[in-house]
Amino acid sequence: MGKSCLNCGSEFDGRLNQKFCDAKCKNQFHNLRNREKESVLIQLNKVLHKNWSVLNNMYQVYRSKPINMNILEANGFNSKYHTHTFNSPIGEKYTMIYDLGYKSHFDNQIQIVQADV
Numbered sequence: 001m002g003k004s005c006l007n008c009g010s011e012f013d014g015r016l017n018q019k020f021c022d023a024k025c026k027n028q029f030h031n032l033r034n035r036e037k038e039s040v041l042i043q044l045n046k047v048l049h050k051n052w053s054v055l056n057n058m059y060q061v062y063r064s065k066p067i068n069m070n071i072l073e074a075n076g077f078n079s080k081y082h083t084h085t086f087n088s089p090i091g092e093k094y095t096m097i098y099d100l101g102y103k104s105h106f107d108n109q110i111q112i113v114q115a116d117v
């Protein structure tokens with residue numbers, strides 16, 4: 001029973017679990033898939049870096065004074081993306097982008113903080 005190669009689609013006879021007609025096709029397939037995965041990472045890193053840079057600029061000006069999230073978003077901040085969250089010992093939750101983060105308040109107000117690294 002012939003099988004078709006996952007990379008080039010050509011028919012071949014092979015072991016039951018064989019997915020590619022030859023090693024070249026197998027490498028090509030995995031290289032392409034890795035490039036696609038890496039381009040997703042590159043895009044995510046761009047968004048995170050932009051977020052960090054907006055947060056950093058705002059922190060230079062406002063320090064930890066309350067500021068409206070709309071101002072950050074107007075500068076290209078995308079609040080869907082962050083690196084991690086941090087819970088302070090007194091139960092405050094911070095959304096972090098690397099070493100910078102913010103605490104959310106009502107009315108879309110936030111306070112920016114810088115973590116000790």
Ligand SMILES: [Zn+2]
Pocket residue numbers: 005006007008009010020021022025
């Ligand atoms: Zn092939």
